[in-house]
Amino acid sequence: MCWLGSIILGGAIGTILHHSAGLALVPSVLIGGFVMGAGGVIGPGILCRARAGAGQGASAVAVPARAAPVSAAPVVTPAEAAPASAPVKEARMAPRVSGPSGPHDAARPVSGLDAALARAQRPQAEPAPEFLSAPRGGRADDLKLIRGIGPKLERLLNEAGVWHFDQISGWRARDIALVDEKMTGFHGRIARDEWVRQARDIVAARKGEG
Known part of the structure; x- marks a missing residue:
């Protein structure tokens, strides 16, 4: 199971x-x-x-403990008891280390x-997505080649600093959420229209042509 x-x-x-x-x-x-x-x-x-x-626990409940026979306690003098108590002071508790599955003894190998x-x-720490103040070399990619991006969405992406396909192809979940906040009126379109996958296909096709 x-x-x-x-x-x-x-x-x-x-x-x-x-x-x-x-x-x-x-x-x-x-x-x-x-x-x-x-x-x-x-x-x-x-x-x-x-x-x-x-x-x-069940066996402990089912079988009652037998009473130990009572015997006379031996008389221990203070001189005999002192050596026995000395190791107790020197004993140290093994540190316990908290791990993903709960605390465990440090002596036990992880x-x-x-x-x-x-x-x-x-x-x-994940790097932030790349945002540009202007297209590289003064030439922006035609982002409308991605299905679902029209002139208005392309303008919003440019205003957010996105001008090229390779920027979109490198987005992760956190980057998509960050850019989606700036897509006023078009929230959710990045994931729904699979912009990242389309951008990766375009970048891969251009590398093959080159």
Whole structure:
């Protein structure tokens, strides 16, 4: 059941990243596969630990503890008790480190999956999209070649600093959201008309011709 849920979740995430966020097919498949593998590896471990804990609790309730026989406590002199208490003062608690799957002992080695999840949760600085004050070389691309862009949208893009296809082809989800805010009256057209994919096709075709 854990692997089935992981496969469904990984496929859904990959599909959303590719079709809705405009992410390329290969990165979408890799991210979906990573989520699928992580869920399949982590899920069974969590379920097994939960079942083992429930079984131990049930056995503890079912079998009452036997009372230990009462024996006379030996008399310990202060001189004999002092050496035993010395190591207690020197004992130190092992530090606990919080990881993506919860706190764990620092002495326990971190697995490759834990390290990958930790890297994925780290905030990464993404470069802002390239905005230009004027077209390169004084010649702007005809952005109307992208299906869904008309004269008004082209003018809005130019005012936002977008003049060339290679600018649009490099947009990610955050960049699309940033530019979409400036498309007054045309919100949502970037993703709906797949501007990024069309721009990448045009850039690739021009490189092939060159």
